[in-house]
Amino acid sequence: MAMPAPLPVSLEDKYTLERGRVYLTGIQALVRLPLMQRWLDVAKGLNTGGFISGYRGSPLGGLDQNLWRAKKYLAENHIKFEPGINEDLAMTSIWGSQQLNLYPGAKYDGVFAMWYGKGPGVDRTLDVMKHGNTAGTSKHGGVLICAGDDHGAASSTLPHQSDHNFISAMVPVLYPANTQEILDYGIFGWAMSRYSGCWVALKCVSENVEASASVSVDPERWSPMHLVEWNHKRDWEHTAGLWGECV
DSSP: OOOOOOOOOOTTHHHHOOSSEEEEEHHHHHHHHHHHHHHHHHHTTOOEEEEEEEOOOTTSTTHHHHHHHTHHHHHHTTEEEOOOSSHHHHHHHHHHHTOGGGSTTOSSSEEEEEEEEEHHHHHHTHHHHHHHHHHOOOTTOOEEEEEEEOTTOSSSSSOOOOHHHHHHTTOOEEOOOSHHHHHHHHHHHHHHHHHHOOOEEEEEEHHHHTOEEEEEOOGGGGSHHHHHHHHHHHHHHHHHHHHHHHO
16 A cells, blocks of 8 residues: 655744644744744634743843744734843833733734743843733733743853742743643643733743754644643642552
């Protein structure tokens, strides 16, 4: 029996393929995240826009370069990337993206926003973060804070982690363990942000953002029911593991 012809593969699949599997790095996963959020919103009948701002710094030092390279795909999906002069101004503009409801006749139903920066950048933006998080998010917006943490001080003067700052600002933290979870937790993070009104942090360490993997990008993966089933599966696996240790 003849083998089926292989499907065409392109390097641009990481930003254009809406379902199936794609191969990308953790940094590229962060670039793909807003594209997926836009696709999911459009499928629900929402006309949303995206806004990205931040300030470079390892391990997210190459994120702005990859966002510029993907400018065509971002523009096609109503996503604006504007790098900040510094971390504070970038986060202040993120805060402003959630005030769309103050303007009658707005062009979009909401703006989902993403801030990025190195751990010390999280330090200096704490005041803006607290005020923005207290002000909340718009119904169809949401804020995701991507914090580049350097636990081993590989490219920093001091070891750094942002968890304590997020706790201080009452910002919940999601900590992906691999490239797939950068996508999963990113989409879940925006959903959490919209539902709760909180800004949500996505902890990004070099071991994840500098790695690459083949990941699933089927839209059904991020449905609310799938999230419930996924959590139940994780709980069951954890409980089974503990039971196995006991016996």
